[in-house]
Amino acid sequence: MFPSRTVENYLKAILQAEIALPPEQLLPMGQLAAALGVAPGTATTMMKALAEAGLVRYEPYAGVRLTAPGEKLAALVLRRHRLIEQFLVQVMGMSWAEVHDEAEQLEHAVSERLIERIDDMLGRPQVDPHGDPIPGPEGMVAQREYANLLSCPLKTPVVVVRVTDQGPDFLRFIEDNELKPGRSIEVEHRDAAADAVIVRRDAHRVTIGMRAASKLLVEVV
């Protein structure tokens, strides 16, 4: 049997949470449940079923971790999600702020065949509109580590490479201030007291909060 829509969502959520976790560390049920917007008991029940199916390793009161087959499946869902996002922006001309919700549904409905066509048509892109890496047809690819606007060097040219927040409002803010991936900027100053980061984009200055600054990943050029 093929993973249901629900199972696909669980696997993808686990994968995305694991990426932000040290290797081997288990993902607690509370976090998983919160990520999916379900009651904790619901997540527990599902994890027992997925463990039964060999897709996760589940340790009661400790948490879960994807097995190799589970990770492969999860990566394929993530691959579909991100290819669809890129397609909606590049081909359908949709805003990068609205493609996430659309992809959230379509990722479960497209066939392998259609995904391959999309991949073809886009020239096998490596990243989606938000700079998130697109897993290959064989599964996850190694993640490159990037600095964010809190950790990158001051007064040094950096290029925005990724925005790790899918919220439409946040994305629109980034777009309005021309801070999308590809854009070259500099961190002028960080003000811990004001909880703010002052960024220079050409001649313009933009001030963003530290919480938001941590969501903007950059590469030193």
Place this chain on the structure above:
Amino acid sequence: MFPSRTVENYLKAILQAEIALPPEQLLPMGQLAAALGVAPGTATTMMKALAEAGLVRYEPYAGVRLTAPGEKLAALVLRRHRLIEQFLVQVMGMSWAEVHDEAEQLEHAVSERLIERIDDMLGRPQVDPHGDPIPGPEGMVAQREYANLLSCPLKTPVVVVRVTDQGPDFLRFIEDNELKPGRSIEVEHRDAAADAVIVRRDAHRVTIGMRAASKLLVEVV
């Protein structure tokens, strides 16, 4: 929160069955169940629920019929299905034989917004790749009645306008014999004993069975 995927499929199936039915005549449960590949009792249960929701008129032991709201919803599903088919052929370059199954899934996953973009991009098409009419955003449009290869005049130029069978094998046969919608042909002869219809396409002759011939709708030019 209404129509679930399942309900959408039921409504669409009823609408498509109704089209081939005299007005006012009820659709029997057996036919509906067969069309959806479910047990008869399952269809009965669902019809009671849909009647409760005001989407169908259900008469025990007689059959069902869509109400106005039910028909509107069903037409919107059909609209999505057919726009998606046209999109997959025109934009994604997929074969007209394989788009039906793909659309069967996508019709439940695309947003109103995306469907409007697709409609735009295609220039508001009136028919899908099989010649099936695409309902407008407000619901069903009046159906034009066409002759088929069994009822059209002999030795008279006609244009194929529609193929009323979504089976991949049949569609591939039509494609291989260049009988897709838009093609101009003539019925040379009908042979009841042989259960065959001989069609002339330019200088070529194609023989098809009567069952298949009834699936090819044509317009006298």
Place this chain on the structure above:
DNA sequence: TCATGAATTTTGATGATTCAAAATAAATGA
């Protein structure tokens, strides 16, 4: 060590969708 509080699991329940098989109604045809 142990009482507390937080996190997690268990329990009991619900809604949606489905089936197989039994019961019933309708249609048919002598």
Place this chain on the structure above:
DNA sequence: TCATTTATTTTGAATCATCAAAATTCATGA
């Protein structure tokens, strides 16, 4: 008319995904 066949409905049960609330386990800090 009435027995037989066919279609439909009813019944009882299963699966999946979910919740709220109760029970349990774990971690903590006095």
